[in-house]
Amino acid sequence: MMxxxxxxxxxxxxxxxxxxxxxxxxxxxxxxxxxxGIHSMIEGDVYCDDVLTQISxxxxxxxxxxxxxxxxxxxxxxxxxxxxxxxxxMDELLETVRRML
Numbered sequence: 001m002m003x004x005x006x007x008x009x010x011x012x013x014x015x016x017x018x019x020x021x022x023x024x025x026x027x028x029x030x031x032x033x034x035x036x037g038i039h040s041m042i043e044g045d046v047y048c049d050d051v052l053t054q055i056s057x058x059x060x061x062x063x064x065x066x067x068x069x070x071x072x073x074x075x076x077x078x079x080x081x082x083x084x085x086x087x088x089x090m091d092e093l094l095e096t097v098r099r100m101l
Contacts, residue, residue: 016072020072023068024068024069027061027064027065027068028065030061031061031062031065034054034057034058035058037054038054038055038058066100070096073096074093077089078093
């Protein structure tokens with residue numbers, strides 16, 4: 001049986017390991033700092049190309065967080081529900097993939 005560290009489909013809440021959660025939160029704090037930096041750059045009339053470069057970095061960092069979370073979701077939540085015969089989870093998964101693309 002898969003370790004339960006993602007989502008409980010009954011409660012619709014996440015149950016991540018402390019290490020996984022810490023990693024995601026650390027990444028998000030770094031992204032928050034980058035966004036604050038972009039805010040300061042715009043206030044300081046920094047050259048547009050430099051601001052756009054930072055915005056791209058934030059977008060890439062958010063994508064990395066999204067990929068990690070999606071992978072955990074697939075390996076635990078989706079797998080568990082499919083093993084329980086809950087094939088309707090595939091519709092939810094397809095919608096999630098559409099949103100991510």
